[in-house]
Amino acid sequence: MANEVIFKHVNDEHLHTVDFTDDLPDDTTISASSVVSAVDSGGTADATVVGTATQSGMVLSCPLIAGTNGEDYLVTFTGRGTTTSRDATKTVEMRVRNKTGII
Amino acid sequence: MNLGEVKDVVREHFGRVGWSTTMLDLALGSARREIEKHAEGGYYWMRATKSFSTVAAQQDYSITTSASGGLDLADFKDARALKVKTTTDTVWSDVSVGEVTQEEAESMFATDETTMPLVAVIDNVTLKLFPVPDVVYDMKLWHWEWTDNPTTNTGATGTDELTERFPEALIFGALVWGSEQFEHNSQDADRWAQKFHEQRALIHRHSLERERQDRLIFTPMSGPYDGRRRTSLGRQVWV
Numbered sequence A: 001m002a003n004e005v006i007f008k009h010v011n012d013e014h015l016h017t018v019d020f021t022d023d024l025p026d027d028t029t030i031s032a033s034s035v036v037s038a039v040d041s042g043g044t045a046d047a048t049v050v051g052t053a054t055q056s057g058m059v060l061s062c063p064l065i066a067g068t069n070g071e072d073y074l075v076t077f078t079g080r081g082t083t084t085s086r087d088a089t090k091t092v093e094m095r096v097r098n099k100t101g102i103i
Numbered sequence B: 001m002n003l004g005e006v007k008d009v010v011r012e013h014f015g016r017v018g019w020s021t022t023m024l025d026l027a028l029g030s031a032r033r034e035i036e037k038h039a040e041g042g043y044y045w046m047r048a049t050k051s052f053s054t055v056a057a058q059q060d061y062s063i064t065t066s067a068s069g070g071l072d073l074a075d076f077k078d079a080r081a082l083k084v085k086t087t088t089d090t091v092w093s094d095v096s097v098g099e100v101t102q103e104e105a106e107s108m109f110a111t112d113e114t115t116m117p118l119v120a121v122i123d124n125v126t127l128k129l130f131p132v133p134d135v136v137y138d139m140k141l142w143h144w145e146w147t148d149n150p151t152t153n154t155g156a157t158g159t160d161e162l163t164e165r166f167p168e169a170l171i172f173g174a175l176v177w178g179s180e181q182f183e184h185n186s187q188d189a190d191r192w193a194q195k196f197h198e199q200r201a202l203i204h205r206h207s208l209e210r211e212r213q214d215r216l217i218f219t220p221m222s223g224p225y226d227g228r229r230r231t232s233l234g235r236q237v238w239v
Helices: B003-014 B023-036 B102-106 B160-167 B167-182 B186-214 B227-231
Strands: A004-008 A013-018 A034-040 A054-056 A059-064 A072-081 A087-096 B047-053 B060-062 B076-086 B094-099 B119-121 B126-130 B137-147 B217-219 B234-236
Touching: A004 A013, A004 B102, A013 A072, A013 A087, A059 A072, A087 B102, B003 B167, B023 B186, B076 B119, B076 B227, B102 B126, B160 B167, B227 B234
Parallel strands: A004 A087, B094 B119, B217 B234
Antiparallel strands: A013 A059, A034 A072, A054 A059, A072 A087, B047 B137, B060 B126, B076 B094, B076 B137, B119 B126
């Protein structure tokens, strides 16, 4: 199950941040190898819904953009510790809905 | 409705974030299977055809794989009709399928008899042709296939009849699962099961109406029309 669920309008841009401090206790920063990826509800990778990820300390930030109305995307934030090279992941289920009653 | 809307309606009953999407997908898949299991043969959206060729001197053809001239129909449910013709012919001939048991077929034809197939038997996931084809023939199978829920939100394009036209059936079916497994509320589960049953009956009736228009001929067993009983064998329902 996803760590978090968010609802987003197709036209919205949602800047999502994940702090890996608790998940990578032996690191003080995450490296540039930290990535954000997304799959649609059929499990197919879809890079169009994630923008450019940035790292700052132990925080990985990425704008979640666009998407198809009605789709549920699973967005995976993978933080890689600079010192240990260990990976930690957090998943966000992004439900793209245009009907404002749902959001 | 489209897939996203179907999911949203189910989620509203359990909280938008309470029930995992993985379990919701499984519940919707279960609802679809329950609907299609109760079809007598299949529903109209399960109709499919498959063209294939026989292999000279080969009797058995895998239905679910492509091995040795197999049909490669992973979602095969049951056969509706089978036709055969020579590769140069333009007219199909009937091959009896689902009407003769394997035991009967084996005693009807000599083991070394080879010619154009007349009878086919479905033995588990193997299609057996009697007599054994002597050369390559064109074959066409009309059959029912199990279907899956759309994996992406494609319902809006109208490609999936069940999601598009009978979403309530999927919703009620998923609510039975959710009530039992997520809420452990058997009373609610029974209530949704009743509604699910009603939807299945509606689907059954609608499909039967379409099937009757397309294919079935009701013929009395006795009375003034009983002389027509010998026409179109295998296409009639005796009432």
